[in-house]
Amino acid sequence: MIKAILIFNNHGKPRLSKFYEHYSEDTEQQIIRETFHLVSKRDENVCNFLEGGMLIGGSENELIYRHYATLYFVFCVDSSESELGILDLIQVFVETLDKCFENVCELDLIFHVDKVHNILAEMVMGGMVLETNMNEIITQVDAQNKMEKSEAGIAGAPARAVSAVKNMNLPEMPRNINIGDISIKVPNLPSFK
């Protein structure tokens, strides 16, 4: 079982948190902080597994993480999961994000956390791995997005226009700033078929 999936940036700011067990909001924040603390002090070239923090079950659980440019992707899992399997899963997740957002960067995650949740929901459900095939995941996500668009239909048009205008006015949104390019450099890992 996966106990939690956390994404935070190099400063520990949460970009996505998904807990498959219930914790109070305060505990969740503490867990994120603790995990960040554990993970961020590790060198780049050390292994990607470590014992979980005290708050999330200590040595019963393992933290498996990958660090991409500005973001940490951390999965907290119990002993039933395969460490390297989860590591591959993180890779699949990031590659899927990359496909869905077209060159994903930290800003995408910041502004579209809801979409990230939707993508994640197609991969992991209630702490169990639902799908590991990237194409299948993308197909489902696209189909749902299409539905969303068709529902918005004519009524959605003005809202989209306004949102586009808003984005134009603000200097931080344009992609060319490219604050945090996740930059996937590990293409040789799609070991799930």
Add this chain to the structure above:
Amino acid sequence: MALKIVKGSIDRMFDKNLQDLVRGIRNHKEDEAKYISTCIDEIKQELKQDNIAVKANAVCKLTYLQMLGYDVSWAAFNIVEVMSSSKFTYKRIGYLAASQCFHESTDVIMLTTNQIRKDLSSPNQYDTGVALTGLSCFVTPDLARDLANDIMTLMSHTKPYIRKKAVLIMYKVFLKYPESLRPAFPRLKEKLEDPDPGVQSAAVNVICELARRNPKNYLSLAPLFFKLMTSSTNNWVLIKIIKLFGALTPLEPRLGKKLIEPLTNLIHSTSAMSLLYECVNTVIAVLISLSSGMPNHSASIQVSLRSIQHYLGLLAMSKILKTHPKSVQSHKDLILQCLDDKDESIRLRALDLLYGMVSKKNLMEIVKKLMLHVDKAEGTTYRDELLTKIIDICSQSNYQYITNFEWYISILVELTRLEGTRHGHLIASQMLDVAIRVKAIRAFAVAQMATLLDNAHLLTGNTQRNGICEVLYAAAWICGEFSEHLEDPLSTLEAMLRPKVATLPGHIQAVYVQNAAKLFATVLRGQEGAPADRTVAQETSQLLIDRLPLFVQSANLEVQERASCILQLVKYIQKLQQKDVEVAEEVTALFAGELNPVAPKAQKKVPVPEGLDLDAWINEPPSESESEDEGRKPKGKAVFAKEESKHTKPRYTEVDEKELAKRREVRKAEQANNPFYIKASPSSQKVYQDGVGVEHIPVVQIDLSVPLKVPGMPMSDQYVKLEEERRQKDKADKKKKDKKKRREKGEKGRRRKGDSGPESEEDITPAHMVDITTEEMPENALPSDDDEKDPNDPHKKSSKHKKKKQKKEKEEKEKKKKKKHHHHHHHSDGAGDESVQNGNVEEEEPLPVSNQSSSIYSMCDIQGNLQDGSQVVVSVIFENKCDSFIKAMEFNVLDSLNSKLQRPEGAGPHDGLTVPFQLPPGISNEARFVFSVQSIVMPQKLKGTLTFIVKTDDSSTHEKLDFKLHFTCTSYLITTPCYSDAYAKLLESGDLKGSSLKLEGVSQPFHHLLARICFHHHFSVVERIGSCASMYSRSIQGHHVCLLVKTADQTVSIDAKCDEPGLLGNVLDEIKLTFSQC
């Protein structure tokens, strides 16, 4: 109608959506909380509107705020509203919010049952999918019960997308509503063969999770899984199945044989590391369950293990180690290499492995390697871990692997020089344990402990906050208890009564005082044999009478009580001595009797006193009639004794009996299998004492100028060599006397017996134990008091003190590392007498005080405060040198612009500070004063006065003493360890300004020179290569000071860099001064 919708959406488009919220938060970095609270107010307004789109937007924003840690449970009902929207877009928002913040105690959840059921049966597969995803996060037992049937139907849905979600969620349903498992299981099993790989994978996932909880029930599925394993190409599924097999094989060994082949095929064919690793893991599990067929496979496995990431490889090895230690032991070198790994988790795993790998043969070697790692370890946690591991490894199974206890003691002594360790008490308890239980080692141990005591300042001075001083507790006790082995009890006694001892934690002082008395007894006995030396005995009494009042003043009650008790005793003895009465025997009798280790089974052997019925009530339980049993109530003493044993005895005996029997069996088996195990022999013990007698140990050649090193420490290496030689000799002997093998065996065994007392628990008789305790407790039943005691710890005091120690350590953490300020005239020789060693400075010009010349003498220590960059703590030791009582001391310093004495609130800037004690004649005590310092770049001198009242029998006079405090720049430096890479980075950064210094005619060896700089100027050596060394220190305000010291032909050049040139210049001047005086 359409117009209305468009109008609504135009209204809405100026509402804040999620992106606007995020952007807003990013633009309000300073007042984020305030901004968010206004946003929440807006959201509350939006939630009140009828428009579902507005509500959905609000809920979407709430989901984001929930991630930031805001409680949004107040909006639970609105979330349910959004969930029930007919539009997929909103429904998805609603379910996402629900999955993030609903849990079992959310009460609106029961309102959702029907809505979810409706969604589950929706014609739109994505409505169903979203509902399933949401439900998987917040399913409750009620929901599970109500919806189990609906979900079960979905498991046979036409769309694979729904099927796989339905299959997966069943696991959650089983967890919440176990009754559903039985009816659902056949269908679940069916899904293992579903045509869609996604559904298959989901089914495998669920069954694997179920099987993990109870593998037995799923053995019947093994053939099915076996088929899947050979046919499936989905790595995730394969991993899951292989993991499942790993759990199943211990239950069904036949399965293992079948598995080996396909697994080996997979190992060779797969390119996915994850799959490879799981295969290897399972193969290991299989091999463990099969006892035969090991050798051929293990080789190939270990090759693949090495290619796998280290961490997991080590994990796997630890599994093999449990059953096949030999195959892992051959990888010792590999594992030792892992200790050098950058990754701490790998190093820790490797340590775990080492623990299981030691044998008598390689213990010394492994520990030697570990000691090297301790030296260069980064970070105290890892170093502490190493330390505990070393001790664990050595002490495991009752010191089974230690063949030479002198070596072990010297290892322990070496460990005491670790700075910043929390495990002082651990080392201490080991020292006590070994010294008590291994009789043959006592003489050696005592000699070592005496050196430790003599150099106590090295332990306490620099590391007071971290509890290494706990070893002094052990050292003092060992020296006292086994004082007959001491070569020079008098000097040890002197060392134990130094004024600096008063700064140690109370419980250690208490032990000091008590053992000082024991030493006193020894000294008396030693001296009175020779009447010519009677004066020495009297001087010793005088020494005690002089020094003990310091302890009588102690704030710690225990110390105070022991000290005053012993003081009176000594005074009485002194009187007798003056009358030329022989007292040695009587005094020795005070501490007569040997303390023996207590066997765990001792308790059981204590006879139950006659007439004591342990099962009888002392007082009848109130529910029963009171008159009934009154006659049987035991009376008087028996009541007490019985009460004691009642709650301790039964548990104690039972557990230990079993445990002991088990241990004995294990040991016997071990002995039978171990060709190196030979029974006791005193003869080879002799070999030892000839070879490594106390005189061979360089205890005498203490180089006091080298700080932080406990003398005699490089010895453990010698033992390794000696041990090797001895073994070789043994081997040669063995070859020669092949015939007499048996006899030799006997001899060796006898040595063991002598050398390692604890091995033979038989010679520890319970009778002793009863003897020991009778002092404190009446009758035989007393030992039951020891129930909490760890049977392996013969010295229960130490465990009692643990709590105290921890508390003390905490307190001490608040203090900072001690820094010593040295005044030049004390630098002349580092090996000078102790009080100077402690870095004390006689305050300048203790002006002769009018009529009572120099009635007070004081010394001070200036220490930087690590926690506060602007604070310096000055400890001053006041000693009353006159014959009168001194009281009402007031300490005052004229503040300069830069340095100010910190006075309590409300005190004026010129008020003095009252010294919180009074001084009887001849007594000294320490007080601390805090100064705040603004700039630390310049050395400074502060003028101050000490006023006090000298009280004689009939009059009292006010006195005044002027002094100067000299704050050198060195005293602002704090010894901080630095690692070479960090050091290199620092130098590269280019922030540092350089300066250099040349010293001519320095004749001392290079390491002395370094030691001197370390000691006097608080540097630490980063790296040393030949006659060149880099050193580092840090000021209390965080300035880095780097030195590069080179030496050639009596010329020393120091290149220095610091981010504060002024500070650097002054430090260099001070270093120069230090060396100009030697």
